[in-house]
Amino acid sequence: MAGEASQKKKGKLSRQESSKSAKESEIDIDRPIAGASSNQDKTRSGVRVYKIVVLGDGGVGKSAVTLQFVSHSFLDYHDPTIEDSYQQQAVIDGEPALLDILDTAGQVEFTAMRDQYMRCGEGFLICYSVTDRHSFQEALEYRKLIQKVRATEDTPLVLVGNKFDLQMQRKVSTDEGKSLARQFGCPFYETSAALRTYVDDAFHTLVREIRTKERERFGVQDNDRKPNRHSKWWRLRSIFALVFKRKRQQAGYTS
Template sequence: MDGENDSISSSSSVPSSGSREYKIVMLGAGGVGKSAMTMQFISHRFPDYHDPTIEDAYKTQVRIDDDPAYLDILDTAGQAEFTAMRDQYMRGGEGFIICYSITDHRSFQEAAEFKELIYHVRHTYDIPIVLVGNKTDLEEYRQVRKFYLVNVPFAIVVQAL
């Protein structure tokens, strides 16, 4: 990684530069590509290999509404053995990206479970959530059909590689 996008452990909402910081949490079942998507966004390349994530945090500078801002992205574990940590980062997140694999119907079902868990932990439905269908390059293995997405109650639905 280059110096501009180093791993972080900061918890302030306004960095010393005065730019706004947004805490984004990546959620999804294990193996859906959360880390690959995060790394592609941060470093503009896909990793050749990545160990399963327990929890990684990254910061990157972006422009939002033409103002500089920082995204503090928490890449979480998808494996069931790390569920005890979920409530903590769900309380601290300001926005959520829920990822599923189009090649794994169960991961799509788990995406809905993650959304409901966020609402339960936060006690509100007024939370930015984006649903991302990943691994679209594996169309021949698709298990989540496009028609499932017609009435999905998410603010934004994205198909990603």
């Protein structure tokens, strides 16, 4: 029991540190750079920013997967007051990337903003739990919603079946996940946020999908395209940050 309590305490600290790091990164990414164009956002190192949205039913482990990728920590409890957007640098196929990840996390406040982040996101991780058949069925609905909002089927996606370590509770087979991914025309991973299995692979593959489709559509090198710092994505991200800040303050007053 003492070991479990220690692990939870360590996990909570890691999550708070990750949230702090995310806010610091948010300040860095929006800071003007000497000599930079006013309508472009280049990070200090000139790294390409990839706008990632994590979608899925409540309880499938979206936040757990995201936090494993960003902070290499796993939380076996849920604290919605600390959910946020995250940024993580990575080198993918020898090319640096900054992943700006929006964890939608089933927040009721953002239902009206759903169309906005689906339009602004460049790539989507659609998650379900292999222990929850309803969440698997909902993955198809998220895919349909993306198609409807974006009016295209050519959107970078990765399908993720999380919690594959819970084999005794499995309700969705691997073959069913593969079949749905073929229907989507996208890569598929079964992940375990608890064991950190295939977590990095899912995010890195999504960046590859964005790069591939971008080259197909525009015929340009990835580093030639820079996100507009005044775009809807950055405004949307600011709204998320404001709401999360208020939630934290309210939690502080009531705890």
